[in-house]
Amino acid sequence: MRPVIRAGRGLAAALCLLLLCARDLAAAEPPEPVIVAQSGPVAVLHTAGDAGYARAMAELAAAGHERVRRNLGLKQVAEVAVLLLTPGSPQLTREAWARRLPRWIAGAAIPAERFIVVRVPAGETPSELEPLLLHELTHVLLGADYPDLAAWPLWFQEGLAMREARTEGLRDFATLSAATLLDRLYPLESLALRFPASEAEARLAYAESLSFLSFLDARFGRARGVELLRGLRRLPFDEAFRRAYGLGPGAAEGLWLRWVDRRYAWIPALTSGTTLWLLITLLFLAAAAVRRRRSRQMRERWEAEEREDPPDEEPLV
Numbered sequence: 001m002r003p004v005i006r007a008g009r010g011l012a013a014a015l016c017l018l019l020l021c022a023r024d025l026a027a028a029e030p031p032e033p034v035i036v037a038q039s040g041p042v043a044v045l046h047t048a049g050d051a052g053y054a055r056a057m058a059e060l061a062a063a064g065h066e067r068v069r070r071n072l073g074l075k076q077v078a079e080v081a082v083l084l085l086t087p088g089s090p091q092l093t094r095e096a097w098a099r100r101l102p103r104w105i106a107g108a109a110i111p112a113e114r115f116i117v118v119r120v121p122a123g124e125t126p127s128e129l130e131p132l133l134l135h136e137l138t139h140v141l142l143g144a145d146y147p148d149l150a151a152w153p154l155w156f157q158e159g160l161a162m163r164e165a166r167t168e169g170l171r172d173f174a175t176l177s178a179a180t181l182l183d184r185l186y187p188l189e190s191l192a193l194r195f196p197a198s199e200a201e202a203r204l205a206y207a208e209s210l211s212f213l214s215f216l217d218a219r220f221g222r223a224r225g226v227e228l229l230r231g232l233r234r235l236p237f238d239e240a241f242r243r244a245y246g247l248g249p250g251a252a253e254g255l256w257l258r259w260v261d262r263r264y265a266w267i268p269a270l271t272s273g274t275t276l277w278l279l280i281t282l283l284f285l286a287a288a289a290v291r292r293r294r295s296r297q298m299r300e301r302w303e304a305e306e307r308e309d310p311p312d313e314e315p316l317v
Contacts, residue, residue, distance in 0.1 A: 034046075035054075040065065042058050043058070044083075045084065047090065049088040053120070056126040057133070060130050061082055064133050072160070076145045081114065085097055107133075107136050118136070154192055154209075155209040158205070180260055185204075186204065219259070227244040
């Protein structure tokens with residue numbers, strides 16, 4: 001089957017990227033044809049064996065496309081291409097992208113090309129990959145609406161993408177907790193241009209980015225974030241931030257750090273030696289109370305049985 005080609009910018013860019021991969025590979029055998037599953041403005045590129053999966057992904061991505069645009073107040077209905085890398089994808093294609101993406105990264109976006117690549121692990125359902133799609137779609141759609149997106153701090157871009165993906169969970173909580181206790185949080189300024197390369201350090205950077213935006217929403221209200229995005233259409237980031245929140249990013253970071261300290265203040269208390277012995281004592285007292293209650297109930301049952309069945313009198317001799 002020959003590739004299906006549309007005039008959309010996203011799909012054209014995606015096919016160009018595929019051609020670059022093929023040129024890098026210099027494969028001796030002809031590449032497997034690329035097939036497209038289309039849903040609204042989203043085109044999912046796949047091979048023949050992944051047709052059903054690609055259709056489901058295209059529908060999820062199209063719905064996510066609309067949700068992200070609505071949440072962020074975006075104007076452009078940008079055509080987006082999504083390349084699926086599944087266990088059934090040609091090995092040479094997977095190897096080409098393995099050279100471009102660290103193994104631990106599940107997906108990536110190229111906003112300038114309106115292109116997303118998604119790694120699909122064996123057994124992963126399309127719905128399980130929806131948060132990843134929303135994350136990468138946020139990057140692409142922001143890039144379509146804001147030509148100067150690259151000038152924004154990276155922590156802000158990633159924080160927005162994580163918020164739209166709704167991925168905050170116990171893992172992020174534990175990551176931030178450990179970094180707070182060990183005083184290893186990254187200054188946001190150090191995350192403005194790039195994130196650390198290692199998986200553990202990058203996860204902390206992502207968690208910090210989301211936490212900072214969550215703090216801003218909680219402290220100032222979500223409407224201020226909408227105002228910031230409106231201001232970014234005509235102002236540099238720092239000025240738009242100051243007009244939206246009434247203080248600069250650095251001052252807001254100071255408030256956030258105090259908020260983080262308070263939020264995780266209960267963890268040192270639970271891990272201190274005094275608290276540990278107090279918990280042990282409380283558990284001992286609770287266990288003793290349970291044993292006393294059980295003993296009392298047993299005695300009461302015995303006494304009731306004795307009242308109901310008095311012993312027989314001894315026979316006369």
